[in-house]
Amino acid sequence: MNKRVARDAYFLIVIVAIAVLAISAFIFTRYLEDQTRQSVEVSTFLSTETSKPKPSNQADQTTTGTSQSIIGTSYANEILQLLAESINEESQIETNYHEFRRGQLDDISLEEYQLYTRLLRDSIQQDVESYASMTYSERKTTSASILQHDKQYADFLETASFHWLEFHREDELMRFPVLLSQNEDGQSYLSREWVRACLELKNFSTLYFGAFLEQNFEAALRLTYSLSDSEVMRAQKTQSLMDYYSSTIQAKTIGSPEIVSLRMDSITFRIPILGEPRDPAQPVVATTTTIATEPTSTESSSSASASDVVPSETEAGSEVQTTAEPSSTPTASDSTSIETEVTTSTSVTTTEEIPGPRYHIVTIYKNNGNFVPVDAVPAANWQTAKTVTARGQRMLEVSAKYSSEQLRDLLGMPREQFRFTLSTGEFEKEEYIRLVFEDAELIVFPMPNLQDVYGLKSVTLLSNRFSLGDTFRIGQSLDQLLEIYLYMDTISFNYTDLNNNNVQLTLDEKQTISQIYIMNNEYRSDVLLKDKSAELPLELIKPTPTPLPTTTVAPSGSETAGSSALKP
Numbered sequence: 206m207n208k209r210v211a212r213d214a215y216f217l218i219v220i221v222a223i224a225v226l227a228i229s230a231f232i233f234t235r236y237l238e239d240q241t242r243q244s245v246e247v248s249t250f251l252s253t254e255t256s257k258p259k260p261s262n263q264a265d266q267t268t269t270g271t272s273q274s275i276i277g278t279s280y281a282n283e284i285l286q287l288l289a290e291s292i293n294e295e296s297q298i299e300t301n302y303h304e305f306r307r308g309q310l311d312d313i314s315l316e317e318y319q320l321y322t323r324l325l326r327d328s329i330q331q332d333v334e335s336y337a338s339m340t341y342s343e344r345k346t347t348s349a350s351i352l353q354h355d356k357q358y359a360d361f362l363e364t365a366s367f368h369w370l371e372f373h374r375e376d377e378l379m380r381f382p383v384l385l386s387q388n389e390d391g392q393s394y395l396s397r398e399w400v401r402a403c404l405e406l407k408n409f410s411t412l413y414f415g416a417f418l419e420q421n422f423e424a425a426l427r428l429t430y431s432l433s434d435s436e437v438m439r440a441q442k443t444q445s446l447m448d449y450y451s452s453t454i455q456a457k458t459i460g461s462p463e464i465v466s467l468r469m470d471s472i473t474f475r476i477p478i479l480g481e482p483r484d485p486a487q488p489v490v491a492t493t494t495t496i497a498t499e500p501t502s503t504e505s506s507s508s509a510s511a512s513d514v515v516p517s518e519t520e521a522g523s524e525v526q527t528t529a530e531p532s533s534t535p536t537a538s539d540s541t542s543i544e545t546e547v548t549t550s551t552s553v554t555t556t557e558e559i560p561g562p563r564y565h566i567v568t569i570y571k572n573n574g575n576f577v578p579v580d581a582v583p584a585a586n587w588q589t590a591k592t593v594t595a596r597g598q599r600m601l602e603v604s605a606k607y608s609s610e611q612l613r614d615l616l617g618m619p620r621e622q623f624r625f626t627l628s629t630g631e632f633e634k635e636e637y638i639r640l641v642f643e644d645a646e647l648i649v650f651p652m653p654n655l656q657d658v659y660g661l662k663s664v665t666l667l668s669n670r671f672s673l674g675d676t677f678r679i680g681q682s683l684d685q686l687l688e689i690y691l692y693m694d695t696i697s698f699n700y701t702d703l704n705n706n707n708v709q710l711t712l713d714e715k716q717t718i719s720q721i722y723i724m725n726n727e728y729r730s731d732v733l734l735k736d737k738s739a740e741l742p743l744e745l746i747k748p749t750p751t752p753l754p755t756t757t758v759a760p761s762g763s764e765t766a767g768s769s770a771l772k773p
Contacts, residue, residue, distance in 0.1 A: 280393040281366055281385050282336075284309055288383070288395070289333040289370060291322040298322055308388070311397040321400045324407055327461030329381060331372040339367035339382075342734040347382065347468075349733055354470040354570040361386065361469070366393060382468055402469035402571065407461070409576045410472055410569055414459040417450040430577050432694035432716075433683060442691055449582045453478045454565065471570035478565045581692030589674030591704040591723065593645075593664055600671065601664055603706050603723050607649070608657050609746045616642045624743045627735035634738075635731065637662065638745055644668040648728065662728035666721040673708070673721050683716040701726075 283306070291301045302310075302318050310318065339347065344367045351358050364387045369380040386396040416424035425447060431439040455477045456463070466473040568579040593601040600615060601607075607615075621641040626634040638659070640647045644667050649659035672678040676689065686693045698710035707729050711720040724732075 280306070280309060281368065284385060284393060284395055285336040285368060285370070285383065288322065289336060291318075292326045292329065292370070293332045295323065295326065308392060309394045311386070311394045313395065313397045313400055317397070317400055317404070320404055324403065324461060324467070325370070325381065328464040328467060329370070329372055329379075330462060331374055331379075333370045333372050335371045336383075337369045337371060337380075339369060343367065346733055347384075351468065351470045355572045357573070358470060361396070361398065364388075382466070384468070399469045403467055403472070406467070406472040406569055406571065406576070407464075410474070411460065413569065413576075413578055414474075417447055418454070418457070418459065420447055420451060422447065428578065430579075430695055433687060435684075438687060438691075442695075445582050445691060446580060455479055466568075469571075471568055473566065473568045476565045476567065478563050579695055579697075581695050584690065585703070587676070587690040588700065588703050589676045589708065591702060591706050592674055593666065593671050593723070594673075594675055595671050597675065601647075601661060603661055603664060604704070604725050605661055606652060606655075606658050607661060609659070610657075612640065612647070612649075612659075613746045613749070616645060616647075618748055619746055622743045622745050623740035624745075625740045626738045627731045628738065635735075637728075638743060639740065640746065644670045650728075661725075663722065663724040666723075673723060674702075677708075677710060677718065677721055679718055679721065681718045683712065686710070686718070 287301045287304060291298045298319050299315060302315050313321075347367060348362050351362060361384075365384045366387060368383045368385065370383055371378060371380050373379065384396075384399060385393045386399075387393050412424075413428050415421075416428055422443065426440060426443045429439055429443045429446065431442055433439070459474060459476055463474045463476050464472060465475045565583070570577050570579065591603045592599055593603075619640045619642050621639075623639045623641075624636060625639065626636050628634050636651060638649045638651070640649065646665040646667065647661060648663040650662050652658040652660055666673065666679060669679040677686075683694065686698070693710075698712065700708055702708050702723075705726050707724045707726060709722040709724075710718050711722065713719040
């Protein structure tokens, strides 16, 4: 009996244990399932969060921007390739026109495309061999030059890509600018605005030069630019220009072959001239002369055929031009400098009288829809030297060197002093110092390896206490300036002086000089091409130290008033 009870108890315990184990296993299994489910749900949530589109300002935007950049570059290459082939082969213009993708020509008509490509062909007079993107400095300089003519071009420049069409002329690499636009998808296209503006400038130039070459005074009078309201002044300008063209300009016609720069904002001509009025009886001989260009680091093969137009990696070179600043509006000195400062770069055989040829530079630009011819009879007798004077006494010279003590003695203590840097696209920094005085403002540059010696880079005159070369001073009127040089308004009161410094005269609403700015050409290039940092306060020039009071030492054995001699 006891054995049976024990056996039954044993089985009961085993059954209970098995049941407990089964229940525990079930519960544990559910627990694991629940944990696994939670883990899966968490992983799914994280995965969902990770796969959600990032905001437009995060990494995806970089990828998209890069893709658009690649697309834009690809489309730009296609456009430039077809454009170059159209310039090289006139018979292929219409065929190439129909090969452009949709949107790449911005609704430019076949007639407009034909006129534009033929204009480029007639101006270049060679086969286009390659094309290249402008460098950082070239883009910045070109943009600044365009905006100088009209601020309304800012929207166009914001989405523009900057390129050169490259060709050779007498083994020298030459270039013409072409700016393409981009739509929201990054697709490049040749803007109708660009093409039409170029054609309009060429059409106006035909009227302008025709009036002077044909000696049509009435037509020329209507086209001559003058800021003065005086009709007498305008007539005087017109007659002077007509006399100059009649006696000095060699060309019977002035057109596409004389074009050295063509953009939507301006067109520039380089016109051969004679040093003296030409005698028709004098024989004309062939001579070899020079055309000014900047050096190039890499040149494209001159043997490339019309169908071999390829992108170029050229990093340096020049637009076909003769001015120091790429594509800038020529100043009055340009007409003279083309005669006296043209640098030797390449030889070109021309038909000229010895000792020619020289060139007359004319730029026509658009401003608010108006055409403004920058055309002046060259003269140098009105130009100033680099000297700033005060009551006839020499004070400062741009590019000269001064110590802080010398500047303080000349101008007194500055009201404000700052330092700043100009950084290139390659992040090279150069430090400059701005000194603000009561009547003037200076920019100086610390001279390397010289303690407390500074090169004077620019001077801004703010009062009539000073004058520039005893010629220009604050308060002069427009009429007084035109008496000094008849075409001062034509050159926008901006010129290159006898020492290759840039001079800018600023007029107020009363048309009188309110500021005179003289800038070293080196510093001018830095300002044009570099980014300026924030200014920080500085104490370069310090007040003159107050001298310490002197004490008179009495001779031995005597006393002086106010002193007590020591007695033994």
